[in-house]
Amino acid sequence: MKYLDEFSDPELAGKLLDQIHAATTRPWAMMEVCGGQTHSIIRHGIDQLLPDGIELIHGPGCPVCVTPLEIIDRALAIAARPGVIFCSFGDMLRVPGSSQDLFAVKSAGGDVRVVYSPLDALNLARQNPDREVVFFGIGFETTAPANAMTVHQAKRLGVPNFSLLVSHVLVPPAIAAIMESATCRVQAFLAAGHVCSVMGTAEYPSLAAKYQVPIVVTGFEPLDILEGIRRTVLQLEAGRHEVENAYPRAVRDEGNIPAMAMLRDVFEVTDRTWRGIGTIPRSGWRLSGKYREFDAEERFEVTGIHTAESALCRSGEVLQGLIKPHECAAFGKECTPRNPLGATMVSSEGACAAYYTYRRLELVDAK
Amino acid sequence: MAEGARPVVEVTPTVGGLDFESWVCPAPLREIPSIVMGHGGGGAMSGELVEHLFLPAYGSAAARELGDSAVLPFGGGRLAFSTDSYVVKPMFFPGGSIGDLAVNGTVNDLAMSGAKPLFLSTAFILQEGTELGELGRVAEAIGAAARAAGVQLVTGDTKVVERASGDGVYVNTSGIGVVPDGVDIGPRRARPGDAVIVSGDIGVHGVAVMSCREGLEFGTTVESDTAPLHGLVAAMIATGARLRALRDPTRGGVAASLNEIARASSVGIDLVERELPIPQTVRDACSLLGLDPLQVANEGKLLAIVPAESADEVLAAVRAHPMGRSARRIGTCVAEHSGMVVARTALGGTRVVGLPIGEQLPRIC
Numbered sequence: 001m002k003y004l005d006e007f008s009d010p011e012l013a014g015k016l017l018d019q020i021h022a023a024t025t026r027p028w029a030m031m032e033v034c035g036g037q038t039h040s041i042i043r044h045g046i047d048q049l050l051p052d053g054i055e056l057i058h059g060p061g062c063p064v065c066v067t068p069l070e071i072i073d074r075a076l077a078i079a080a081r082p083g084v085i086f087c088s089f090g091d092m093l094r095v096p097g098s099s100q101d102l103f104a105v106k107s108a109g110g111d112v113r114v115v116y117s118p119l120d121a122l123n124l125a126r127q128n129p130d131r132e133v134v135f136f137g138i139g140f141e142t143t144a145p146a147n148a149m150t151v152h153q154a155k156r157l158g159v160p161n162f163s164l165l166v167s168h169v170l171v172p173p174a175i176a177a178i179m180e181s182a183t184c185r186v187q188a189f190l191a192a193g194h195v196c197s198v199m200g201t202a203e204y205p206s207l208a209a210k211y212q213v214p215i216v217v218t219g220f221e222p223l224d225i226l227e228g229i230r231r232t233v234l235q236l237e238a239g240r241h242e243v244e245n246a247y248p249r250a251v252r253d254e255g256n257i258p259a260m261a262m263l264r265d266v267f268e269v270t271d272r273t274w275r276g277i278g279t280i281p282r283s284g285w286r287l288s289g290k291y292r293e294f295d296a297e298e299r300f301e302v303t304g305i306h307t308a309e310s311a312l313c314r315s316g317e318v319l320q321g322l323i324k325p326h327e328c329a330a331f332g333k334e335c336t337p338r339n340p341l342g343a344t345m346v347s348s349e350g351a352c353a354a355y356y357t358y359r360r361l362e363l364v365d366a367k
Numbered sequence: 368m369a370e371g372a373r374p375v376v377e378v379t380p381t382v383g384g385l386d387f388e389s390w391v392c393p394a395p396l397r398e399i400p401s402i403v404m405g406h407g408g409g410g411a412m413s414g415e416l417v418e419h420l421f422l423p424a425y426g427s428a429a430a431r432e433l434g435d436s437a438v439l440p441f442g443g444g445r446l447a448f449s450t451d452s453y454v455v456k457p458m459f460f461p462g463g464s465i466g467d468l469a470v471n472g473t474v475n476d477l478a479m480s481g482a483k484p485l486f487l488s489t490a491f492i493l494q495e496g497t498e499l500g501e502l503g504r505v506a507e508a509i510g511a512a513a514r515a516a517g518v519q520l521v522t523g524d525t526k527v528v529e530r531a532s533g534d535g536v537y538v539n540t541s542g543i544g545v546v547p548d549g550v551d552i553g554p555r556r557a558r559p560g561d562a563v564i565v566s567g568d569i570g571v572h573g574v575a576v577m578s579c580r581e582g583l584e585f586g587t588t589v590e591s592d593t594a595p596l597h598g599l600v601a602a603m604i605a606t607g608a609r610l611r612a613l614r615d616p617t618r619g620g621v622a623a624s625l626n627e628i629a630r631a632s633s634v635g636i637d638l639v640e641r642e643l644p645i646p647q648t649v650r651d652a653c654s655l656l657g658l659d660p661l662q663v664a665n666e667g668k669l670l671a672i673v674p675a676e677s678a679d680e681v682l683a684a685v686r687a688h689p690m691g692r693s694a695r696r697i698g699t700c701v702a703e704h705s706g707m708v709v710a711r712t713a714l715g716g717t718r719v720v721g722l723p724i725g726e727q728l729p730r731i732c
Binding site: 043048094103108360 | 401402403404405411412641657707712713714715716717718719721
């Protein structure tokens, strides 16, 4: 991975920044969709170096942040059951449900385990045939192929004690929902490079045309982000609204064809609730009928759990780019990474956590 | 570099009504009625446990602060006293084992007060069913590490818990050392203008352990840096420079140690990201897992706060020692942003380097 250093080169970054400054003649508001990009922008101080007129609106692309509260509560209910091994990626353990998190369930005796791949959870199921092993399958199109492959393998190998708690969400319907919002200020999108590495770019030209917005597929290293911003500014200044791929080392227009075939087999499109935003039609995946037997929600009969968000938390407006994290009255007071009211303060990719962690110096002025 | 980096604004942790102390409340440990893994992570939650539970319970029986080691007056001189428990999983990892950590960790806690470590105790809590061969390897590692560090193992204890009550081998070591006359090192002594020095590559131990953790095995050439540091500290003291503060950045990494010094001394600390010695292998592993190398544990490195006028001389002494060949000056203590650590990024921006909350959690994607 040594080549990654080249994508953080300060000299090259300086040249890109000079070009962005030179090209910018008026204010523009663009949204970076992906939480990984938000984290990188704040972590490297990229937003501090841009022209004053360029506003980066932080989008809803953090998989931890948008997983709805009721899914978290269902996860907690399943994880607390005796005989269950509940497997999750690490950063879901601290996401607050309505009363606790997975760390608390683990502390109370639940068998909650951090894994680094859903296939590890499948192996656990095969090693523990007398236990029910559940994997918490959340995220965007980026994490979905591995989850799909795991369920496919569970069926192929006949592993009846494995199931998936699914809460997958899709980027293009979210872009459409943001643009349809009456309060939308977004004039361009930096599309999430890793999502496009799976799905390609086919879904974006119609969005760019319908909403008259440039969409630039962007990576995650500092130079990737600056190049995405540079191309976006050039389009905005020229009045163009095209789909561009500024991340060609990872993204092909046609996407990852075998992965997409697997996704079509294992999942089907469904309406999904996004934490803090609400229900977006046809914006997620659930297991298709062929694989429904591996659906943890049905297996453990937790579909009846419905819960409400904290009235103080304005993460929904943050996720839609309507307010900056520090414009929420609870930011840094009732709501900190140590005691988060909403998921945007939990995940390191959440906009609130990124602001709290890296930007405390400037935010004092803003309050 | 294009212009545009905004000047750093001076703040205190609670300016503007923002609770940047990350929650200090009159009700101890609210929201969490029982111990969770984060309470042992060496970050903010560990500190809260001490502040809100242990110290109130101990009352007047407790010293004012419960640091990694205590310096105690004794017979006209001063003793350093420290204790630490080791629960690392897996017990054996590239470059070392729980036995090496049990000796070097406590030796280093003593060394960070400037002491020459002399005597250690070893107390084992063993899970029923632990293989004697494994325990023997741990014991041999403890003996070898003690001989290498020049300390004597003088007392100990062994307890066994039922199979379901433990997880292999837990080791506690306590240690005593002697603090030389004239040495006055502590976390409250940093002053604006002081230099911040690190003795070598950071994040190595944490990555070595993670590389062989169940479910995460990844190929790496990284080996733990576990090593005793009292010889290096003695070489620094021998320069005659007035060392202000020393810390071995174990749990919570460089970020936790520097935040603790900044808060204890009421100074800000400015780091220069480009000067941080982070090996490529550590960068890559952290990049894959979504971790910050500044928050990853070290077991054979120290951070030193020294007066600016002594910085070059101390740095030269550190580099001349086998344990400090790749030492760097990584930052400066400042009067601004008291209690906070701020890094200037390679691109010219700034970011706050925070105290980790609890356990470091690998990211989803």
